[in-house]
Amino acid sequence: MSDTPKLSVQGLTKSYDGLPVLERVDLDVAAGSFCTIVGASGCGKSTFLRMLLSQELPSRGRILLDGRPLPDEPTPDRGIVFQKYSVFSHLTVAENLILASEFEAAPWTGRLFASARKSAFADIDGLLERIGLKAAANKYPVQLSGGMQQRLAIAQALIKKPGILLLDEPFGALDPGIRVDMHDLLLGLWQDLGMTIFMVTHDIHEAFKLGTRLLVFDKVRHDPQAPQAYGATITYDLPLDSPGAARSPEDIAGVIGAPAIDPQNQFSNSNAS
Numbered sequence: 207m208s209d210t211p212k213l214s215v216q217g218l219t220k221s222y223d224g225l226p227v228l229e230r231v232d233l234d235v236a237a238g239s240f241c242t243i244v245g246a247s248g249c250g251k252s253t254f255l256r257m258l259l260s261q262e263l264p265s266r267g268r269i270l271l272d273g274r275p276l277p278d279e280p281t282p283d284r285g286i287v288f289q290k291y292s293v294f295s296h297l298t299v300a301e302n303l304i305l306a307s308e309f310e311a312a313p314w315t316g317r318l319f320a321s322a323r324k325s326a327f328a329d330i331d332g333l334l335e336r337i338g339l340k341a342a343a344n345k346y347p348v349q350l351s352g353g354m355q356q357r358l359a360i361a362q363a364l365i366k367k368p369g370i371l372l373l374d375e376p377f378g379a380l381d382p383g384i385r386v387d388m389h390d391l392l393l394g395l396w397q398d399l400g401m402t403i404f405m406v407t408h409d410i411h412e413a414f415k416l417g418t419r420l421l422v423f424d425k426v427r428h429d430p431q432a433p434q435a436y437g438a439t440i441t442y443d444l445p446l447d448s449p450g451a452a453r454s455p456e457d458i459a460g461v462i463g464a465p466a467i468d469p470q471n472q473f474s475n476s477n478a479s
């Protein structure tokens with residue numbers, strides 16, 4: 207097996223208007239890892255994911271994918287799911303899923319016809335089944351529950367079989383019961399498809415349950431006179447799947463300090479900028 211990390215982040219800094227949001231981030235991630243990311247609100251977790259997607263470019267440093275510089279633009283090998291549904295409301299579930307193929311095959315019209323369209327629908331049949339949306343293939347997003355809409359968003363992100371899946375609080379808007387179903391779905395997909403996953407969450411229990419590695423973002427340098435003078439970095443990088451690894455959110459409270467976790471087991475916003 208190759209020793210080259212799937213993803214390598216080297217000396218990464220991101221600033222907006224000269225103010226650093228992230229600084230000196232270094233990280234090597236092996237293929238097949240499931241990295242959960244936690245940190246105070248506003249510390250740059252989404253910004254980090256957007257850089258892994260190439261929606262944003264680093265101000266300094268670099269990101270390597272399979273040992274090569276990350277492309278400057280999003281590519282099909284990286285899929286993303288956001289908290290808020292990112293599906294097209296005027297298209298059915300199945301139409302949402304064949305959209306990428308339609309634009310690939312017909313960039314001007316975004317439309318496939320006759321046998322090509324039929325074949326595109328046939329291609330997504332297995333995915334619809336796997337994601338639990340087969341019976342809803344002809345429904346519009348407004349006719350789906352929140353959980354089903356998020357299943358559709360995940361299916362959309364998986365359509366190009368990405369090696370890396372980026373999840374930005376994907377279950378944050380769902381009821382606890384639905385979340386458990388979504389955890390099972392996600393873990394099953396991760397195991398079946400062998401993806402490398404980066405998932406931002408505010409729920410520390412979710413981070414422990416799903417991740418093989420927990421990344422905590424926080425500021426190590428503070429200037430009370432200038433709160434925005436420094437950016438956040440990875441302050442804790444905890445393996446969750448090896449013998450002796452931290453096993454519970456209570457363990458992490460001991461490692462990173464109890465104030466990081468509030469009574470609802472959510473990361474506090476005390477460092478919000």
Ligand SMILES: Nc1ncnc2c1ncn2[C@@H]1O[C@H](COP(=O)(O)OP(=O)(O)OP(=O)(O)O)[C@@H](O)[C@H]1O
Pocket residue numbers: 222223227245246247248249250251252253254479
């Ligand atoms: N395009 C942008 N231009 C200027 N500032 C930005 C931009 N995108 C993000 N920021 C700033 O960067 C900081 C980090 O934002 P980001 O959304 O990455 O944090 P986060 O940790 O994901 O927060 P939350 O947990 O609340 O979602 C914030 O102060 C935000 O205002």
